[in-house]
Amino acid sequence: MKLLMPGAAGLRLPPSSNSPKTRPTLKIRQREVNSQHILNSAVTPFTPLMSSDRRHSRDLKEFLMNGSSKSLLRIDSSIRDENSVSRQVANTFEAAWRAENPAGPVHQRELGLTPLPYLTELEHTAMFVPVEYRTPEHVTAQARAAVLADELFEADVVLLTAPLYNLGIPACLKTYLDHVFTDIRLFPGYGITQPLAGRTVVMVSARGGAYGPGMPLEGFDHAEPYLRRQFVDLLGCELEEILIDLTMAAVNPKLAHLTDVADTSLAKAHVRAEQLARGLGDAIAS
Secondary structure, three states, X not given: OOOOOOOHHXXXXXOOOOOOOHHHHHHHHHHOOOHHHHHOOOOXXXXXXXXXXXXXXXXXXXXXXXXXXXXXXXXXXXXXXXXXXXXXXXXXXXHHHXXXXXXXOEEEXXXXXXXXXXXXXHHHHHHHOOHHHOOHHHHHHHHHHHHHHHHHHHOOEEEEEOOOEOOEOOHHHHHHHHHHOOOOOOOOOOOXXXXXXXXXXXXXXXXXXXXXXXXXXXXXXXXXXXXXXXXXXXXXXXXXXXXXXXXXXXOOHHHHHHHHHHXXXXXXXXXXHHHHHHHHXXXXXX
16 A cells, blocks of 8 residues: 655755744744634635534543543545435434433534545645744644544544445545544554554445445445555554445336345444444443
8 A cells, every 4th residue: 555655855845044034934924823724724724623512622532531421423425415325324323322422522524515625745744844844834734634633533433424436435535534644643654553543433335236245346345445444454443334235226227126125235224323323332331
């Protein structure tokens, strides 16, 4: 697997100088970039953390450390809204989770409807730029990455909707992961080994065809192994899968004879979602 790692030649830093005018000027520019500017930058906009209880992340960390409740981070990457099958199954999981953890915060990171901007060279290399050389754009990029990483660190369980698009993950989800790994705490090889160990990711994936063992399209689902490499091998999470097959049966005449199979797959997915939510809720509560 090829990781994006800039070489020394890829970083073009301002020439060093002993002049007292050089570095202080950059520092003054950074002081002018307050937190509100970072969160609402017109240059690289992104959505701040949305929380059901509107806790500040620092208060949330203290809240979680007390063991009073457990946190769920829901990440949606479907470009569809109410017609999304993966969202519908995720709704079942979330409802059951809330029933088991009524006081627990539930955060949402919406990617499909409000996607993050594609990663640029500046954003990718910002973490390698010494603080004294960072421009306001570097500061903004690192602030965004920190918000995304904090959401993952604060979660006990991550509920991820990842429908299969053209045999892979949605573009918005790939972009999200690109930004996440620009936080030095999560960047492979630079931060802690498997930094999210102890957390569980529940992946809900709606697939238009049938990709299971013995099916004609077996092995063509490249989303599941990719996400397993990222969340399990690199980040250290446990991965639970909820797979829904043949979601195109209702609209594709060639799959019409498999409508009953599709309905059964969807029904089983809802049951598994509820069981997983209750089981994870009980396990974490104990």
